Amino acid sequence: MTVSAAQFVDRRFATLVAEFDRLFRRPGDGGGALAVYLHGEPVVDVWAGYARPEVPWARDTVAMAYSTGKGVASTLLHRLAERGAVAYDEPVATYWPAFAAAGKDRITVRELLSHRAGLHRLRGLLPGPYDRFFDDAAVTAALAAAEPDPRRLVTSGYHGITFGHLVAELVRQVTGTEFTEVLRTEIAEPLAAEELWFRVPDAERDRIATNFPRLTVAGMSWENSSRLLGRTRFSAAMDTTPKGFADLVSDSRLHDSVMPGLNGVFSARSLARVYGALANGGELDGYRLLRPETIELITQRQVFTPDYVLALRVPWALGYHAVPMKPSRADPISAFGHFGLGGSGAFADPATGMSLGFITNRLGGRLTPLGDARLARLGTLAHNLAKAA
Numbered sequence: 001m002t003v004s005a006a007q008f009v010d011r012r013f014a015t016l017v018a019e020f021d022r023l024f025r026r027p028g029d030g031g032g033a034l035a036v037y038l039h040g041e042p043v044v045d046v047w048a049g050y051a052r053p054e055v056p057w058a059r060d061t062v063a064m065a066y067s068t069g070k071g072v073a074s075t076l077l078h079r080l081a082e083r084g085a086v087a088y089d090e091p092v093a094t095y096w097p098a099f100a101a102a103g104k105d106r107i108t109v110r111e112l113l114s115h116r117a118g119l120h121r122l123r124g125l126l127p128g129p130y131d132r133f134f135d136d137a138a139v140t141a142a143l144a145a146a147e148p149d150p151r152r153l154v155t156s157g158y159h160g161i162t163f164g165h166l167v168a169e170l171v172r173q174v175t176g177t178e179f180t181e182v183l184r185t186e187i188a189e190p191l192a193a194e195e196l197w198f199r200v201p202d203a204e205r206d207r208i209a210t211n212f213p214r215l216t217v218a219g220m221s222w223e224n225s226s227r228l229l230g231r232t233r234f235s236a237a238m239d240t241t242p243k244g245f246a247d248l249v250s251d252s253r254l255h256d257s258v259m260p261g262l263n264g265v266f267s268a269r270s271l272a273r274v275y276g277a278l279a280n281g282g283e284l285d286g287y288r289l290l291r292p293e294t295i296e297l298i299t300q301r302q303v304f305t306p307d308y309v310l311a312l313r314v315p316w317a318l319g320y321h322a323v324p325m326k327p328s329r330a331d332p333i334s335a336f337g338h339f340g341l342g343g344s345g346a347f348a349d350p351a352t353g354m355s356l357g358f359i360t361n362r363l364g365g366r367l368t369p370l371g372d373a374r375l376a377r378l379g380t381l382a383h384n385l386a387k388a389a
Contacts, residue, residue, distance in 0.1 A: 007059075010043035012389045016381050017046050023360075023374055024049030024057075030362030031057035031209060032344075033268035036382055037276030038389060039353040040284050044382075045269055051209040051361065062195050062267050063209040063359040064249075066340030067160070069264025071347075072196055073167045074113060074298075074319020074338075075274060075289070076183050081109075082294045085174050088113070088318065092166075096173040102147040112166055113318040114302035115156040118148025120309050121239045122161050130244030134257045140169045149236075151308045156316055158309040160240030164198075164261025167319070179258055190287050191277065193270035200255040200265050208255070208265055209361035211342065214246055236309040264340075271346035271357030275337055279348035279355040295350070299336045323347045323379060335383070345375045352386035 009017045013036060020034045031049025035042070047057045080086050086095060088110040093100035099107075107117050125142045126132045133139055143162055151157055159166065168179035175182050180199050188196045200208065242248065254263050277284035281292045290298075298318040307314045315322035315334070323335040337347025342363030348355045356379055364372050 007047065008042065008045040010038075013044050013382070013385050016378065016385055017044060019381055020046060020378060021048050024362075027053070030212065030360060031061070032063075032358065032360030032362070033057065033061065034378065035268040035272035035357045037272050037279070037284070037355045038386055040276060040280040042272075043389075047268075049362075053210075057209065060207055060267075061209050062197070062204070062207050062265050063344065063361050064211055064254075064263060064265050065271075065344035065359050066262060066264070066342055068266065068271065068338055068340035068344050068346055068359075069198065069260045069262070070163055070167075071320050071338035072183070072187075072264060072266075072271075072274060073164055073171075073179075073260035075278070076179075076186055077109075077113070077167055077171055077319065078290055078294060078298050079186050080171065080174055082290060086170070092117075092170060096144070096170060098141070098144040101145050104148055107148065107152075109170070110302065110318065111152070112170070114316045115159050115163065115307070115309075115314075116152050116303065117159065117166065118150070118152030118157060119143055119146055119162050119166065120149065120157045120159045120236060121146070122242050123239045125242070130242050130248045131251065131253065133242050133248060134251075134253050136165065136168075136258050140165050144169075149308075154308075155305040156303045156307045156309075156314065157236060158240065158307050158314065159261065160237075160309070161259060161261045162240070164259050168198075168258055168260050179260070187274065187289065188270070191273055191284060191289065193273040195265070195267035195270040196274070197255075197265045198258045198260050198263060205252075205255060209359075211249070211361045211363055213363065214250065237311070240309060266344075266346075266357070266359060268346075268357040268359045271359070272355050273357075275346050275348040275355035275357065278336075279350050279353050299350075323349075335379070339375060343372050343374050347379065349383055349386065352383060352389075354382060354386035356382050 024031050031051055033047040036044035049057050051057045051061045089108050093105050111117055171179045188194055277289040282290040282295055301315050304315045320336040323337055335347045335349035339345035344359045346357040358375050
């Protein structure tokens with residue numbers, strides 16, 4: 001595929017790009033990038049705003065997209081499952097023997113992918129300061145030894161950060177190769193989606209946009225809010241992050257680690273290409289990412305009961321969540337993908353053959369950095385335009 005340094009907009013999606021541009025009119029809005037594929041062809045590739053103070057967002061700017069990486073990691077595992085290297089209903093311990101500790105010997109790959117392994121807790125998993133969590137091997141070993149939460153037997157419990165460690169280690173155990181290398185050879189390079197980084201190459205780090213503002217909840221520091229929420233029904237949600245989480249995500253050493261549930265650094269273009277294949281029967285530019293029957297299997301709803309971490313119903317598939325689309329008053333149409341803390345995300349919409357990738361360094365809205373409706377608005381508008389295209 002020929003890559004141009006210029007922005008690109010198919011005229012059928014002009015109103016989508018106008019909406020995107022409105023998000024980044026002032027320096028305080030930060031910046032972002034948006035990419036859309038339709039039936040395997042690029043129709044939008046745009047960017048706007050600022051990567052950092054007084055530095056405009058450029059074509060090669062990338063951003064950390066938090067939980068958006070869960071969908072990327074899951075797609076990689078599905079490639080291995082399609083080849084028979086791993087089976088969804090087999091215990092995780094079949095491939096990773098240490099995982100059998102503390103009564104986890106019967107937890108299946110399917111349960112892990114649908115947040116039913118009971119290993120959501122990161123707070124207190126390792127003793128010491130937050131930078132202990134940059135040691136991927138130590139975190140993974142502690143998860144293998146941990147006792148699962150018994151609520152897993154009733155419903156899902158969102159593995160906010162631990163999901164990525166678990167999937168990455170399962171990939172390593174199955175292949176005998178590091179997760180980042182498998183991702184590079186199986187998806188990033190053959191799909192020309194190079195900017196799918198969890199450990200960012202040193203030479204590329206100056207391309208990373210600065211995320212802001214500092215993580216808070218309702219105006220309080222992350223730690224103060226954690227203490228308060230720890231006494232409410234949201235206590236499990238705060239347990240998904242380690243003590244010092246706000247410091248951890250602003251520490252440059254984060255990019256030395258492999259945390260697919262948290263620290264993925266992407267371009268919108270690369271995300272849109274991954275999901276563009278999944279929205280197009282599994283193929284893009286002649287590369288078969290997954291077979292159509294695999295996509296149908298992995299996007300089936302696994303659980304839709306109140307999640308004990310998020311305290312709401314989440315339609316979990318195998319490593320993705322359903323993305324509700326509400327075109328006017330019609331019934332919701334479910335796409336699938338994964339959103340990230342702060343607003344970034346990506347998804348495939350097989351009903352229209354459309355995929356969308358959105359990254360931003362402006363975390364959330366004016367009230368909280370945790371999330372907002374930007375991606376939902378862009379996704380719904382893109383869905384409607386794709387239907388009419």
